[in-house]
Amino acid sequence: MIETVFTPYQSLGGGALIGLAAAMLMATMGRVMGATGILAGFLQPTSLADWSWRAAVLAGMISGPVVLLLISGQLPPVQVPVSTDMLAIGGTIVGVGVTFGSGCTSGHGVCGMARLSPRSIAATLTFMFTTGITVYVIRHVVGG
Amino acid sequence: MQLIISYLIGLIFGIGISISGMANPAKVLNFFDVTGTWDPSLAFVMAGAIVVTFLGYRYALKRPSPLLSKSFLLPTSRDLDVRLFGGSAVFGIGWGIAGFCPGGSLPALGTGRSEVIIFVTALLIGIIIAKILQATFAPAQPN
Numbered sequence: 001m002i003e004t005v006f007t008p009y010q011s012l013g014g015g016a017l018i019g020l021a022a023a024m025l026m027a028t029m030g031r032v033m034g035a036t037g038i039l040a041g042f043l044q045p046t047s048l049a050d051w052s053w054r055a056a057v058l059a060g061m062i063s064g065p066v067v068l069l070l071i072s073g074q075l076p077p078v079q080v081p082v083s084t085d086m087l088a089i090g091g092t093i094v095g096v097g098v099t100f101g102s103g104c105t106s107g108h109g110v111c112g113m114a115r116l117s118p119r120s121i122a123a124t125l126t127f128m129f130t131t132g133i134t135v136y137v138i139r140h141v142v143g144g
Numbered sequence: 145m146q147l148i149i150s151y152l153i154g155l156i157f158g159i160g161i162s163i164s165g166m167a168n169p170a171k172v173l174n175f176f177d178v179t180g181t182w183d184p185s186l187a188f189v190m191a192g193a194i195v196v197t198f199l200g201y202r203y204a205l206k207r208p209s210p211l212l213s214k215s216f217l218l219p220t221s222r223d224l225d226v227r228l229f230g231g232s233a234v235f236g237i238g239w240g241i242a243g244f245c246p247g248g249s250l251p252a253l254g255t256g257r258s259e260v261i262i263f264v265t266a267l268l269i270g271i272i273i274a275k276i277l278q279a280t281f282a283p284a285q286p287n
Contacts, residue, residue: 002170004183011185014164015192018247021157022193023200028149030210030217033157033197035247040271049146056150057157058250064158065167065254076162078252079170080259082243090242091249091263095270097238098246099278101231102221105166105239106247108232109190114197115218122224127236134240135176 001139002081022111029053034107035061036098101127146212158251164189167252169243176240238270 022033031037038054045051069075080087098104101123103112108127112120165171165185175186209215239245244252244263252260 001177001181002174003181004165004168004171004174004185006183007165007185008188011164011188012192014160014162014166015189015194016196017156017160018164018166018189018193019160019196019198019200021153021160022197023204024149024153024156026201026210026216027204027207028153028210028212029146030213030215032217032219033153035245035250036271039246039250039268040275043268043271044275053146053150056147057154060151060154060156061158061161061251062254063151063155064160064162064251067155068159068162075255076252077165077168077171078255078257078260079168080243080257081170081173082241082259084259084262087242087244087259087263088266090238090240091244091266092270092273093238094235094242094244094246095238095267095272096274096277097231097233097235097270099231099271099274100227101233101235102219102228104235104247105245110193110197112219113190113194114201117219119219119221119224119228123228123232126229126232127239130233130236131240132176132178132236134237135173136179138240139177139180 002079004079018106018110019114022106022114025057032107032111034103034111036102036104036107040099097127149212157247158254160193161248161251162254164192166245166248167255169248172245172248173240173243 025033042054065075108120108123161167174181174183249263
């Protein structure tokens with residue numbers, strides 16, 4: 001376990017930027033800013049035009065830390081208190097789950113919640129609950 | 145034009161994720177570790193993102209159509225079904241194990257860290273596995 005510092009202002013500001021991006025994508029492309037949906041359509045494109053805007057969004061996302069480095073002189077911290085095996089297992093489980101659940105933290109948790117979608121509210125409550133249980137079990141039952 | 149705007153939107157999202165702490169698994173996992181090394185920051189990320197999206201959508205959806213494409217494509221499914229609950233529950237287990245969610249991990253790729261590359265590779269494999277399962281067992285379901 002790694003202790004992290006509570007960053008209310010940075011987190012609120014970063015969250016507001018995430019919301020700004022979501023609002024802009026709806027205003028311009030008419031699409032929901034869900035990482036799962038954008039990635040799924042990138043992997044299974046329906047047309048070149050559909051594939052290319054998704055590729056552009058993904059390229060922008062990946063440039064985020066680099067542009068932040070140019071602005072602030074620092075890459076964002078990525079501290080991984082998890083083994084390589086667990087990253088691979090967790091990543092695969094996430095991929096299966098978000099595909100069947102039709103969304104993740106950005107799609108359901110932000111965009112769907114902002115639309116007051118009953119499906120997204122149900123999905124978000126479900127995954128927040130199982131994430132919490134999983135972290136509790138790993139840290140305090142198995143590893144405690 | 146579409147591509148430049150899409151790139152900029154992705155960039156704003158990526159910077160937001162990076163500043164917020166969502167690209168940092170230690171911080172994300174600590175949000176859920178209420179009885180241990182709790183860090184409530186993630187609640188502020190969600191609050192900021194949801195409020196701005198809510199207000200932005202009200203403005204964006206007032207227009208008859210989006211600025212750079214023909215029509216708004218909003219999710220239409222209304223079913224609270226096993227697939228939604230089961231998939232979301234499974235996603236949460238994976239998120240709790242790894243500490244990365246898809247939207248957190250994609251911008252984190254830009255740091256070039258090997259852990260992120262491992263997670264995203266596994267994420268893609270998981271998505272492909274699920275697509276194959278869906279195509280095999282329920283081919284009628286469009287996504």
